[in-house]
Amino acid sequence: MSTLTVLNHPLIDHKMAIIRDKNTGSKEFRESVSEIGMLITYEISRNFKTIPINLETPMQKTTGYILAKPVVIVPILRAGLGMVDGIHKIIPTAKIGHVGFYRDEETLLPVEYFSKFPKNITKSTVLVVDPMLATGGSASATISLLKKRNVKDIRFIAIVGCPEGVKKLQEDHPDVAIYLAAMDARLDEKGYIVPGLGDCGDRLFGTK
Ligand code: PRP
Numbered sequence: 211m212s213t214l215t216v217l218n219h220p221l222i223d224h225k226m227a228i229i230r231d232k233n234t235g236s237k238e239f240r241e242s243v244s245e246i247g248m249l250i251t252y253e254i255s256r257n258f259k260t261i262p263i264n265l266e267t268p269m270q271k272t273t274g275y276i277l278a279k280p281v282v283i284v285p286i287l288r289a290g291l292g293m294v295d296g297i298h299k300i301i302p303t304a305k306i307g308h309v310g311f312y313r314d315e316e317t318l319l320p321v322e323y324f325s326k327f328p329k330n331i332t333k334s335t336v337l338v339v340d341p342m343l344a345t346g347g348s349a350s351a352t353i354s355l356l357k358k359r360n361v362k363d364i365r366f367i368a369i370v371g372c373p374e375g376v377k378k379l380q381e382d383h384p385d386v387a388i389y390l391a392a393m394d395a396r397l398d399e400k401g402y403i404v405p406g407l408g409d410c411g412d413r414l415f416g417t418k
């Protein structure tokens with residue numbers, strides 16, 4: 211079974227309170243989603259492997275440590291885009307792949323409409339990012355798409371999850387670690403997470 215880590219950090223909790231609040235405006239919502247993406251990634255990158263390199267400071271020769279593998283961020287469109295800037299700020303060398311899924315409103319099943327990945331993706335650490343892990347359909351389908359392309363090192367990062375989505379992801383992809391800023395109670399009858407934060411894509415992009 212894959213590991214589930216729910217980040218427990220005062221700064222993340224503080225920003226979670228901002229994005230959950232229905233009175234938060236779109237500027238602060240966007241900024242906070244991006245910052246939460248950055249904070250989660252900072253926490254979970256602790257176990258990224260590094261390799262030693264020789265370098266020279268202004269004083270003398272020494273050893274530095276750099277990331278052993280390239281990192282690729284794969285946001286699930288649209289809402290995943292909201293987390294990319296924040297992650298890119300702390301891993302500026304990361305390349306970006308894009309996967310487009312929308313949920314059919316009747317069946318709640320993910321429908322693919324776009325995918326484009328950087329060339330080096332198979333040898334990279336791939337961070338699949340989407341603020342919402344609801345039924346788990348979009349996340350699971352995205353990870354399947356990456357596995358078909360022979361990607362081995364995949365980690366999934368979301369902001370809000372729920373037991374239904376975690377269960378599906380752990381069943382479909384037991385090898386993929388899941389990281390959440392918060393684990394909520396359940397899904398409602400329309401497939402929305404409660405208490406959640408509403409429709410993340412609409413709040414990010416002002417489409418409702
Ligand atoms: C939302 C969200 C996830 C998906 C989660 O996207 O951003 O991608 O739903 O639901 P699931 O776990 O049940 O698949 P949505 O389909 O609303 O598209 P959008 O990001 O373009 O708004």
Ligand code: URA
Pocket residue numbers: 289342344401402403404406407408409410411
């Ligand atoms: N997508 C969202 O944006 N919010 C939810 O609560 C569930 C899916």
